[in-house]
Amino acid sequence: MIIRISIFLLIMLGNINLANAVTPDCSRPYTLALHDHGLLYSAETDAGIDKDVADELIRRSGCKVIVSLMPRARIWQLIESGALDFSLSGIRNAERDKFAAFAWYFSNKYYLLVRKDSGIRNLADFTRNDRLQLGVIRGFRYSENANQMVDRLQAENRLSMAGGLAPLYQTLMLNRIQGMIIEPFDYPTLEEKRIRDLTAIIEFNDPAVPHGLIMSKKSLALSEQEKWRVLVNGMRTDGTMRRIFEKYFTPDLAAAMVDF
């Protein structure tokens, strides 16, 4: 009996220790930045996947987190400098790995969205025709083939930079750009039908790219990063993440994005 009680107590203690281990250090308020980007976050409605993920993450952490809205390029700058602690839906690359850590929570492919009337059937069609302009958001990186295309067009002066998705859709509709790189959550709620009617989608032959919570290596110690990663993983394993994505996508697509 005594042994059983001891074992029970040990397990309880272990749980407490485990609980302590995953609770981030809340001795200071944190900063988290959102960027206006389709279904991830829309400033017009102050809602989106990132907002939901942020709310849940903040709730679970029990910390005070000041949330603000910024252009994506600025977010990466501040993450690098350590002035900003978190952002969401980031993808890694060699350069970012130097200053940012990630906690993955969904994965998706990138697509080239082109005007139907531009006669583009595949990626090479777009690259070949030097009259075609690609719209990209400053500070964004994509999957490997998409990155290669962007870098090549950049060298040929064929990129139109934008601070967000909205002007890219506008300029695409006005035929000032003929293509842009999108993700499943990039369709704006407004004018979605008109855009779908006018455009076609071409796949980059890349695997899905994981997206995650961005953590500034400069402002968060390795042990702290791990605690936040445990929180994100908790949201994935208990189905919270999937429920958030199902608010915005069909169950199939949500499952495909969250289970990777």
Added chain:
Amino acid sequence: MTNPRAAITSKQILLLPWLVLIVALTLTWLVWDHERQSARKELHSQFDFALRDTVSRLEQRVAAYEQMLRGMQSLLATTPLTNRTAIHDYVETLQLDANFSGIRVIGIVEKVSAQARAAHVAAMRRQGLADYTIYPDSQDETLAPIIQREPDVGQDQAVLGFDPWTEPVRRLAMEKARDSGLPSISGKVRLVVDHETEASPGFIMYLPIFAHGQPRDSVAQRRVNIIGWVYAAFHMRDFMASLYGKQSPGLALSIFDDVVPTAEALMYRSPDEAAAAEPAMENTMSANEYMVVAGHTWTVSLSTQQAFETLYGRDAASVIAVTGICLSLSLALLVWQMVTGRVRALRLAAEMTEELRHMAQHDPLTKLPNRALFSDRLNQELTRAQRHGGKFALIFLDLDHFKPINDNFGHAVGDGLLQQMAQRLQASIRASDTVGRIGGDEFVVLVAELTEANAALALAEKIRMAARQPFIVDGNELHVSCSLGVAVYPDNGSDEITLTKSADEAMYRAKDAGRNSVVSASNTTR
């Protein structure tokens, strides 16, 4: 040089300078192209940096103004919208100095329902604003008159009561601010405080004010609980003047409202560009960036001018081209000299050798083969005749009475006569025959491949007649004759010595017989 292998090699060697030229020019082209591309790349990245920098400076400035308005928002979280004194004091404390010179005005808009209109106007008038009224007239359920503006400089009293909700551009920004709860800027507007018709383009930044203690977590809640807006109105020109940092020189900057760069949408144009009457450049770079500031899109249009290229461009490409071409040509020329120097020396040596050989085998006066060469030819003919059983003849010839000509007219005239005689001999014989001079006035003819002995005698007779013709040397008409002796192989000798001896003896017999005659070695009686 008759060796075919040597000939090919020398031809190949002559290709070498061309090869060197082609390689050197190709290298020049490669270096030039690389330099040109890297220069263009550098210029391009400088330009890209300038564009990014410009956008970043604009964003930072907008963020600073946003921050200032958030201060107003914070104030209004602690005091009612209608607390005119508090708002006035707050703005005064802000000390909007030159750093904030972009701001034309900071103001408060109150949301008033149509039903509460009369009560609102009455309340405003009680505060001492006797002429206050909401304008322009609106049938909208929502009214949003400006109830306060700072700094308050008297003459702009008329602005109070203006309802920006009636004006679509302003209303759009106000709605965005209300729905998002975030700062929102309007499209291009003419500020109400601007009376001039040619007013500088402006824009307005709105921040929503929600009722104290009421929820504002969803769009619906925000729409219900909004009580007004705090706003700042800007002149674009002044806003641009208040930017931190310095615009890169040589760049023309324009900012347009929304995404279409038309004249109507033009918000700002850099003074450089207005003054830019420069001719269009070959390498002008231009780009548009669609920046999103406080929920609104501006098109930032940047293009390079001459000064930019002068500043960041490199002119190494043309230097490389000129230097490279000059060096290539020099190198090719040098190689040509080295290669052909050897070839030319060899050719000269060959020519000199040939000349020496000629000199060794010919008589310098008449250019006829000398005794040595003649002896060679005779032996060749002898070998041939022995092998094939053929005949040939040897004719010895001696000019009669030649010595007196030398004595009377001098050696020059004598030499001239010998030369003419040599020509007549050459003209008399066949191409296969050989004439040689073997001493003073003695000549010898090898008549090759003879069919019958008489043909040799006939030729000797022909020569004798030719010698009878007068010679004109230096204006002197000279008459000579000659004595000829003919020996035929194998009849009169079977080798060089016996044949020569026979012909010589026959010739002396002709001389003895009174000169000017032909004697055959076979005819011992004559």
